[in-house]
Amino acid sequence: MKRLYAYFFRGLITFLPVGLTVYVLYLFVSWVESLAMQILRPMTGDFYLPGLGILLGTALILVLGFLVSQAFMKRVLGWVELPFTNLPLVKSIYSSLKSFADYFSPNERDAQQVVLLKKPGSDMSIIGLVTRQNLTDLPLDPQTRQHVAVYLPMGYMIGGYTVFVPREWVQALDMSVEEAMRSSLTAWMGNAKNPTDPV
DSSP, X not given: OHHHHHHHHHHHHHHHHHHHHHHHHHHHHHHHHHHHHHHXXXXXXXXXXXXXXHHHHHHXXXXXXXXXXXXXXXXXXXXXXXXXXXXXXXXXXXXXXXXXXXXXXXXXXXXOEEEEEEOTTOOOEEEEEEEESOOTTSSOOTTGXXXXXXXXXXXXXXXXXXXXXXXXXXXXXXXXXXXXXXXXXXXXXXXXXXXXXXX
């Protein structure tokens, strides 16, 4: 009986990640396709090819990316963001999400760095992401302004802590931000290479 239970849970653990991923992708594709049908049906009538929703969504994202890359769009985006940056509660949510998204933008690649944080004299280490190298514009004491800001993500939830630590406490790792965030989300239970191992 115990062996049957072991087989069942082993099969369940194997199936769940694949099944949930496929289900989420199915929901997303279904939503995009239904939205595209509502937009295109008035123009194309009964003619509709499956997959047009994905193509339309991809095209719209590319056009949006091209537009926001233009200099004149900064002022337009400033006007669009006005309601989101002035309403008290909305401002907090929007600013947090925008800052988090900006951290992963191509323009911020140089500032992204995965580090191993270890306090001298302590055997405990933790992996984090350097979010700011320069703290001189923050209302901190002179000593803290010489530190770096390190974001420490939490496992199994969206959240974490930002700490200001001396530069000597951090050691750069040969790991991408995406890999570090993915591993942190699952509490480092995957089979990924140890980030401290030599390449």
